[in-house]
Amino acid sequence: MRPSIVLTILSSLPALLAIPQPAKPNSLSATESRSTKSYCPGHPAPESYQRQLFFAFINELYVQKNVIGAFNTYISINLTEHDPFDAQGRVANEDKLANIIPYVPSTVLRMSFDNNIGLAHVRVDEANEEPIALADIYRMDGTCIVEHWDVTQARPANATNSIAMF
Ligand SMILES: *[C@@H]1O[C@H](CO)[C@@H](O)[C@H](O)[C@H]1NC(C)=O
Ligand SMILES: *[C@@H]1O[C@H](CO)[C@@H](O)[C@H](O)[C@H]1NC(C)=O
DSSP: OOHHHHHHHHHHHHHHHHHHOOOGGSOOOHHHHHHSSSSSSSSOOHHHHHHHHHHHHHHIIIIIIOOHHHHHEHHHHHEEOOOOTTTTSSHHHHHTTTTTGSOOEEEEEEEEEETEEEEEEEEEOOOOOOOOEEEEEEEEEEEEEEEEEEEEEEOOOOOOOOOTTT
């Protein structure tokens, strides 16, 4: 499956599953919904502390599935986003993902952090679909996550490798 198809599927998951939409984050007042404890703008920090923050972010995002909380706490308001179908900045991305991540089973398989770069390898299991492998790459500036790339690929139904992709 081509990445563009995977991304389209990911973007349309809520519609495909006919799942209820959560309350719009924008329905909360800006001061209430967007001003929790934050590690941004970043300040210099030892790598061990950056790693701790990055792992906490991934846990809150994919395990607790508290998208708005995770983004508000760890992501720069001026997030540089490289996903071909996403807008720039924290707010657009948290609003989009808040409508997807809580409704799709996901498993964090592994994560690492080194030299300002954090990596999370995530399995996304959508009902009646081949699982999707998601590689999230984030760059931190001190304590703050400032840049994101992702690569997604659905497992081919005719995969010949018994341990294909996971
Ligand atoms: C975000 O970008 C805007 C526009 O360039 C700038 O005015 C603002 O200072 C930036 N904020 C942070 C926290 O970097
Ligand atoms: C798997 O299926 C795809 C899509 O039909 C096809 O293009 C590809 O050649 C197949 N690969 C193998 C190894 O059968």
